[in-house]
Every structure is written in C-alpha cells, then in structure tokens.
Amino acid sequence: MDPNSIDRVGRVPHGSSDDPDVVDLSANVNPRAPDGSRAVYETAFDAARSYPPDDYPEFRDAAASYVGCDPDEVVPAAGGLAAIRLAVGTTVAPGDSVLVPYPSFGEYAREVELAGGEPVLVPHDELLDRDPAPHAMAIVCTPNNPTGDCPERSALEAFAARCFDSKTVLLADEAFLGFTARESLAGLEGVVVARSLTKLFGLPGLRAGFAVAEGDRLSRLEAARPAWSLGGPAAAVGAHAMRDSAFVRETRARVRRERARLARGVEAMGFDARPSEAPYLLVDVGEPPTALLAACRERGVVLRDATTFRGLDSHVRIAIRDADATDTVLSVLEAVV
Numbered sequence: 001m002d003p004n005s006i007d008r009v010g011r012v013p014h015g016s017s018d019d020p021d022v023v024d025l026s027a028n029v030n031p032r033a034p035d036g037s038r039a040v041y042e043t044a045f046d047a048a049r050s051y052p053p054d055d056y057p058e059f060r061d062a063a064a065s066y067v068g069c070d071p072d073e074v075v076p077a078a079g080g081l082a083a084i085r086l087a088v089g090t091t092v093a094p095g096d097s098v099l100v101p102y103p104s105f106g107e108y109a110r111e112v113e114l115a116g117g118e119p120v121l122v123p124h125d126e127l128l129d130r131d132p133a134p135h136a137m138a139i140v141c142t143p144n145n146p147t148g149d150c151p152e153r154s155a156l157e158a159f160a161a162r163c164f165d166s167k168t169v170l171l172a173d174e175a176f177l178g179f180t181a182r183e184s185l186a187g188l189e190g191v192v193v194a195r196s197l198t199k200l201f202g203l204p205g206l207r208a209g210f211a212v213a214e215g216d217r218l219s220r221l222e223a224a225r226p227a228w229s230l231g232g233p234a235a236a237v238g239a240h241a242m243r244d245s246a247f248v249r250e251t252r253a254r255v256r257r258e259r260a261r262l263a264r265g266v267e268a269m270g271f272d273a274r275p276s277e278a279p280y281l282l283v284d285v286g287e288p289p290t291a292l293l294a295a296c297r298e299r300g301v302v303l304r305d306a307t308t309f310r311g312l313d314s315h316v317r318i319a320i321r322d323a324d325a326t327d328t329v330l331s332v333l334e335a336v337v
Contacts, residue, residue, distance in 0.1 A: 002094045002116030009113045012106035015304040015317070016204075022297070023328050025319040026304040028145070028176070028280045030202035030251055032322075034244040037203070037237050044236035052232035059230065062239035063210050067174075067195065069186040075211040075221045076230040080175045080196025083211035085111055087192040088137065090220040091169045092117040096136035101127050103146060103309035105173065108139050121310065125149070128159040132168035141173045143180065146306050146317040148276025150177075156185060164190035169217065175199055176278045178248060179255055186212040192221070199279065200251060201241040207231070208238035255279045259320045265330040266318075269337055279320045282306060289316045295336040301329050 015026030060071040077083040084107065092098060094116030100108045101124035109119040117137075122130055124144050128151055132138045138159075143150040156172075163170040172185045172193045178200040186193045193212040198204040208230060213221055230238075241247070262281055263273040272284040285292055289305060293316065296303055306315035318329060 001089060001114050005094070005114055005116045009110055012110050013305075013308045015319075017302045019302075021300065023301045023325055025321065025325060025329055026302045026317075027204070028199050028278070028317075028319045029204050030200055030279070030321075031325070032247075032251070033202040034241045034247040037201075037240060040237050040240045041233050044233040047236075048232045050232075051228055052230070052235055054227055056230060056235050059210075059235040059239045062242040063195070063212075066178075066242040067184040067186040067193070067212060069184075069212050073187065073212050073214055073218055075213065075218070075225055076235065077194075077209050077211055077225070078230055078234070079198060079207040080173065080194050080209040081107055082207075082229070083194035083196075083209050084108070084171065084173060086221055086224060087169070087171050087194060087211060087213075088112060088115050088117075090217075090224045091137050091171075091192075093136070097134060099127055099130055099132065099135050099138035101139060101141060101144065103306075103311045104141050105145050105175075106309070108141075108173075112137075123311075128155050131166075132159070132163045132170075133166040135168050137169045137171055138163055139171045139173065141175075142182070142185075143176050143276070143278040145176065145278065146280065146282045146304070146309055146312075146315075147274055148278040148280060148282060149274070150180065150182060150277050153183060157188070160185065160188050160191050179252060179279050180277050181252070182277075184212075187214060189214065190217065192217055197238050197241060200248065201238075203237065203241070206234045206237055208234040254322065255320050258323060258326045262318065262320060262326050262330065265326070266333065269333060280304075281318050281320065282312075283316050283318060284314055285316060287314050289314065292316065292336060296329075296332050299332045299335065301332045303329075 060074040064071040092115040100119040175196040304317040
C-alpha cells in the first residue's frame with residue numbers, strides 16, 4: 001500500500017441491509033449455510049483462546065479439494081477481498097497500470113489506487129481482447145459482478161497465457177464461481193485466484209477466503225501474508241463448508257431455478273434482465289431507479305442500486321435467494337410498476 005495515495009482514495013458503496021424487517025436482495029449471499037456450521041463454530045470457540053496454527057493444514061486441504069489445486073498453493077485470507085488486497089499489494093507498485101473491468105466490483109480500482117497504481121478501465125466484455133503487455137496486472141471477475149456473465153474457459157486460458165508471456169499477473173476473482181459448474185483457473189501459470197466463502201456458504205460475517213497461486217506469485221503472497229491471516233473459527237467453519245458438496249449442488253440447483261423464474265417475471269413486466277450465471281440478475285428498468293428502489297423499500301424489499309457501478313444508469317441488481325424471496329420481489333415489483 002502506498003502511503004502517498006491513501007488520502008486520495010474513497011470508500012466504495014456496497015449492498016446489504018441489517019434491517020430484520022425487510023427482505024434484503026441487495027447483497028448476493030446464500031440465505032442458507034451448510035448443516036453443522038454452528039456446531040463447528042461453537043466447538044472452535046475454545047480453540048480460539050489460542051493462536052491458530054499458521055499453516056492451516058485442514059483449511060488448505062479443504063480449499064485444495066474444493067477448487068482443484070495443491071494444498072501448498074492455497075494462501076488463507078480473511079475473505080476474498082483480503083486475498084485481492086494481498087494479490088494487488090504484492091504486484092502493483094506506484095505508477096503501474098492495471099487493466100480493470102467495468103461495470104464490475106468497485107474494490108478492484110480502489111485497491112489499485114491504494115497501491116499507487118493506475119486503473120485502466122475497460123468494458124468487462126472487452127478486457128480479454130486487450131494487450132496485457134503494458135500492464136503490471138489484469139483483473140477478471142468470473143462471473144462478473146453485477147452483470148452475471150462469464151467468459152468461456154478457452155478465452156480465459158488464452159488470455160492467461162498472453163498475460164504469462166507478457167509477465168503480467170492475472171488476478172481472477174472467483175467469488176461467485178462456486179454457484180456454477182465452471183472450472184477454477186487455480187493452478188494456471190501466472191494466475192492468482194481469489195476465492196470468497198461469503199456468498200455461496202451464506203457466511204459474510206465469518207470473513208473467510210483464500211488465494212491460489214504457483215511459483216514466484218505464491219512465494220510473494222506467502223511472504224506478505226500476515227501471520228494468523230485467518231481466525232481459527234473461520235478456518236474451521238470454512239473447511240467444514242467447502243467439504244459439503246451436497247450443499248453446493250443443492251444451492252446451484254435452487255439458484256438456477258429461481259434465477260430463471262425471476263427473469264421470466266421481470267421480463268413479463270417489460271424490464272430487461274441480462275442473462276446471468278450468478279446468484280443475481282442485473283435488470284434494466286428503463287430509467288434512473290431511485291423511485292423504484294424507494295417504493296420497493298416501503299414495501300419491505302431492498303434491491304441494489306446498480307447505478308453505483310460505472311457505466312450503468314437505469315439498473316438494479318436483484319439477488320437470487322429462495323422461492324419465497326422470488327415470490328415476494330415479483331409481487332412487490334408488480335405493485336409498484
């Protein structure tokens with residue numbers, strides 16, 4: 001992190017509401033968690049009175065099986081954003097440029113700026129066509145947030161190869177990839193993968209995630225990783241969650257089903273829902289959504305104002321949760337449009 005850049009960098013808006021009386025569809029978090037998670041957390045509480053083992057063997061083994069890599073390539077982190085910060089911080093020096101997609105997760109540009117780098121903003125669906133050679137890093141989000149689309153594996157691998165040949169680090173944010181059956185880029189030369197356990201496993205407050213890298217990238221991440229970079233209870237629950245393949249399959253099926261139903265519903269109202277592989281839909285409502293968002297909130301449903309993403313001016317993002325949530329948001333939208 002560059003001390004001379006910190007005062008010039010602001011915060012980034014995010015979704016989420018802590019109001020228990022609303023249906024919060026502004027944050028893309030699974031409404032369910034794997035069975036047994038609470039018991040694992042409570043059991044881990046006693047161990048939390050001591051420092052966790054800094055090599056995190058059980059967490060690394062579970063993460064490696066989860067994404068298909070070697071346990072030694074896993075770098076534990078307190079959430080996906082911590083993994084992103086570690087990747088940017090070990091790559092980007094003041095004055096370096098970084099290819100950053102838009103509209104996409106706003107923290108990418110913020111982390112680059114905190115490191116003293118320059119985000120070169122590129123439409124997310126054009127980024128793989130750019131020449132990575134002039135840049136220290138390129139960032140892809142798979143599936144992209146908030147649009148929900150995901151490049152084909154062959155295109156990602158070809159871009160990763162060009163990045164490697166150019167000595168450009170490719171950072172792949174796979175925060176939502178677990179909602180799909182697509183293969184991780186973990187283990188590819190020159191690629192740093194960032195994974196979050198927040199969304200798929202419904203545990204945003206746990207702050208558990210990891211990075212995956214190989215070679216020199218891995219050595220740098222491990223050298224810069226803070227000691228005890230993941231709390232003991234978070235490591236225990238995270239390992240438990242990643243081993244629950246049945247939970248992952250059930251979640252994927254439910255999200256596919258409810259995403260299709262929500263898309264049909266909003267399109268019947270005349271809105272444009274972008275095709276998505278993620279646990280959310282980006283919906284163009286045809287005009288600035290301020291009034292629509294307020295009307296939904298008055299009826300107990302919170303949607304994400306997607307105009308906070310660069311390049312969007314008439315969009316909302318709706319999280320996919322369960323059948324009851326789909327019924328509720330469709331009913332509310334029908335009442336306000």
